[in-house]
Amino acid sequence: MNKYRQLGNTNIEVCTIGLGAMPLSLDGRPDEAQALDVIEAFVAGGGNFIDSANVYCIDDSDVGHNEKLIARALSKLEDAKNIIVATKGGLRRPSGGWTVDGSPEWLRQSCEKSLQDLNTDSIFLYQLHAPDPDVPLTDSVGELARLKAEGKIHHIGLSNVTVEQIQLALSITDIISVQNRCNLFEQTSFENGVVKFCEEHNISFIAHSPVGGHFQHAQRAEDRLLKKLAEKHAVSTYQIMLAWLLNKSPSILAIPGASKISSITDSLRAINVELSKEDMQLLEKQQGSGCA
Numbered sequence: 001m002n003k004y005r006q007l008g009n010t011n012i013e014v015c016t017i018g019l020g021a022m023p024l025s026l027d028g029r030p031d032e033a034q035a036l037d038v039i040e041a042f043v044a045g046g047g048n049f050i051d052s053a054n055v056y057c058i059d060d061s062d063v064g065h066n067e068k069l070i071a072r073a074l075s076k077l078e079d080a081k082n083i084i085v086a087t088k089g090g091l092r093r094p095s096g097g098w099t100v101d102g103s104p105e106w107l108r109q110s111c112e113k114s115l116q117d118l119n120t121d122s123i124f125l126y127q128l129h130a131p132d133p134d135v136p137l138t139d140s141v142g143e144l145a146r147l148k149a150e151g152k153i154h155h156i157g158l159s160n161v162t163v164e165q166i167q168l169a170l171s172i173t174d175i176i177s178v179q180n181r182c183n184l185f186e187q188t189s190f191e192n193g194v195v196k197f198c199e200e201h202n203i204s205f206i207a208h209s210p211v212g213g214h215f216q217h218a219q220r221a222e223d224r225l226l227k228k229l230a231e232k233h234a235v236s237t238y239q240i241m242l243a244w245l246l247n248k249s250p251s252i253l254a255i256p257g258a259s260k261i262s263s264i265t266d267s268l269r270a271i272n273v274e275l276s277k278e279d280m281q282l283l284e285k286q287q288g289s290g291c292a
């Protein structure tokens, strides 16, 4: 399996396993030294794509925590310019909750703060975190297109979207990535055609929550068939889940979260796992029977 894939239609190649940086900044986050070590270990292990968001933080008084952390970690690295950082705007964290705000004003304000927090002049990939039901998608994406025209962002991505929403966004600007929840146990983006659409339009599909998600990964990792395959390949069940995703489509990138060094170093090893056709069939069958 190819360990690097082109990011959308850019000439940038990213490692198929990226770092989902969210657990470094939510409630229960590790101390700063450990968080910086996780990012450093990811880069040392060959990773070059980090996913962030302004709202990866505790609450609205802490917005930008994750981006500032990434900027601090990269400032210590010699080859930081080779690391692609993707961030997002379009949500808020009132009193620690999660709400959507895709208004052009909030997106602009968020992007300008992200530029400061990431300590950069231009963000390589800026993603709309989620469509806002109260704001026409064309207004939200239109503002991102203006931020791109002004040079504040290089490329635009979407998150938590359907094929129809991607098509609507594409009618006004170029989109290089789509980030939806996707893992062995939650396959909506395969079922509703989003992954296929991305393949056909040279858009990277970034699978978020790829090992089951922030709250469910530990339970998912105990799955019987995953354990059997992990034993066969002498790897972790997490690596089997990630290898399965990467095998499903040449457009997929996975961004497992990590708050521990051991988690991200283990996940990075998934790029070396070669699942057989039979392994893939077994995993598909189990998922299809609903007992996975």
Ligand SMILES: NC(=O)c1ccc[n+]([C@@H]2O[C@H](COP(=O)([O-])OP(=O)(O)OC[C@H]3O[C@@H](n4cnc5c(N)ncnc54)[C@H](OP(=O)(O)O)[C@@H]3O)[C@@H](O)[C@H]2O)c1
Residues within 6 Å of the ligand: 019, 020, 021, 022, 023, 051, 052, 129, 159, 160, 179, 180, 207, 208, 209, 210, 211, 212, 213, 214, 215, 217, 236, 238, 239, 255, 256, 257, 258, 259, 260, 261, 262, 263, 264, 266, 267
């Ligand atoms: N666009 C969106 O709306 C959206 C929503 C959710 C997430 N995301 C993005 O997707 C990323 C991943 O999602 P997620 O963090 O919610 O869920 P996830 O990646 O499915 O699970 C993350 C948790 O799994 C554990 N883990 C991961 N790999 C492991 C391994 N190899 N061995 C042992 N434990 C492992 C980590 O535990 P430890 O913490 O103990 O290391 C981590 O906290 C996020 O970080 C974020 O960047 C985006």
